[in-house]
Each structure stands twice: as C-alpha cells, then as structure tokens.
Amino acid sequence: MDSAVSNAKTERVAKADAADAVRVRRVRAADVPHVIDLDAHVTKIAKAAYWNDIFRRYGRQRLNERFFLVAEDGAQRSGSGVLGFIIGEIRAWEFGSTPCGWVFALSVEPRARLAGIGSALFAAISEEFKKAGVNKMRTMVARDSMLPLQFFRSEGMMAGPYLQLEKDLE
C-alpha cells in the first residue's frame, strides 16, 4: 500500500474514532452558558438573551417536535463542555409544505472541527426527525457561507423546491 492511501486510511480511522467518541444528547440548563460562549466565539456577536429564550422554547417545550441537541466529548464527564450544537423543529404547512424538519442552527467548536462532530449532530437530529414521523428536512444557508454550504451538501442535502425571496423596506 503506498503512503498516500495509507495516510488517507489513517485519517479516516482517526475521524471515525473521533466521531465515535462524541456523545450527542438533548440540551440541559447547564449547557446554555457553553452554547452562549461557543456562539459568541464563532459569530463574534454575544446574544445571551436570545439563547436563553431558545433554550426555554426548544429545550423545554414541545420536545416531541423540537430538538436542541448538543455534542460533548464522550470520554469526559457529562456537561464538562459543549463541542457543538444543532437545533431544529418540525414545522407544518408553512409555505404550503407538508410537515418537515427544519434545522435553523448548527455550530461546532472551531478547534474540534473536521472530526465528525457536525456529522454526528446532523445524523442525530435526522434520526429524531424520522422518529417524529417526517421524511424531509430543510435548512437555509447564506449563499456566501461556503463552509456551512459545503457541509450540508456533504451530508446529502440538495437544493429544494423553494426560492427564498426578500425586499428592502424603504
């Protein structure tokens, strides 16, 4: 086996191990400060009030159709840190659509990227959507946000039947 193939195989094994070590579970109150810090670090905009409200609505209410999931290092004590999170819910009849799962937030700690954490979160919420009875999931990404776009594409998402439209209000 030549070195290129060997290196690629080693990289795949390492990523598989890392993904296996990730534990994905529902958010808890103790996770919210970690979520706030992670989001502020990634987006450079601190919005604690927003995340506290999101936790109240998506972490505590209508949990059969709302999913606020966090990823943590499976080898460490539970609650010791959030490596990433994903939030989505089942929405019905908006825009004439039959019920489907919407993902509206996904973030992974920058130092922990490229280790399968985003994929683990995506797989977990996909499973929750399926268990809840829907067979389609959607999200929306800014056209110039190439990394998130490439991530969702790599997970098998394709352009859907809707076009997002907007207007400047003058």
Add this chain to the structure above:
Amino acid sequence: MKLQISTRIAIFAVLELAAREGHQLSVADIGEKYDISSHHLAKVMNVLHRAGLVRSVRGAGGGYQFSGNARRTTLLDVVQLFEELTSAEPDSVADATPEGQALVQILSEIDDIARATLGSITIATMRKLVDRQEAAGIRTKVAKKSR
C-alpha cells in the same frame, strides 16, 4: 446552465482520479469511459496539471493522479479553470438603459446562484452523489467506438 465541453471533461477526469486516490489512470482509460478523444483530454489534463489538481506519473503504466484535496476542491474551482462565471456586466448601450439594467440585475441573480451551487459541491460530495447514482442502478456504458 450549460458547461463547455472542456469543463465537463475536466470534471469527469477529476472525479475518476479522485475515486482512485494514490493510483493513476491513463488518458486512454478516462477517454474510453466518457467517449472523449485522447487529444482533447490531454489538453484538459494539462490545464488541471498546471492548476495543481493532478500530477503526471511517467513511465510504463503511467498516467495521472489526483493531487488536490477532495474535501476542499469544489466544482467551481474546476469550472473556473475553463470558463468565466462572472456576473453580467453592462457592456452595451442597451444594457445601460433601465430595461437593460433590470435584465442585468436578474441575470446576475442567476449567476450568483450558479456560483454558490458550484462552490458548495466539493469533489468528495460529488463522489457521494456518483455513488448514489450507481446504487440507484445507473451504470456506465463503455463506449464501443475504438480510438
């Protein structure tokens, strides 16, 4: 949207080589599958080589290997080696009219969407799509035409 022939050939060649990381394929191997002349393919491979997406392997059994990063190289990276995907710019008296400007605005919207789509698909993602097509039963009919 229609891609130029050279662009399509380049995408096919990159996909073939990326599927065989660490192994090489000859121009003839790729040309046979897609029914492309070796002459045309060789020209395309030169462009890919200059861009650092493939490396040539000399000697008996030589050919080309993929040398890019399949998880980072996008379709847009390949397409832009062969054709421009710039947004429509006013370039005539007609384009400078309000009607022309309105048309340019709409055409720019289409160009932006095309660029975002091509930029969001990495070679690794394309390989997954190819695998899905194969799983769905789409098989290659090897060109019978001799070269």
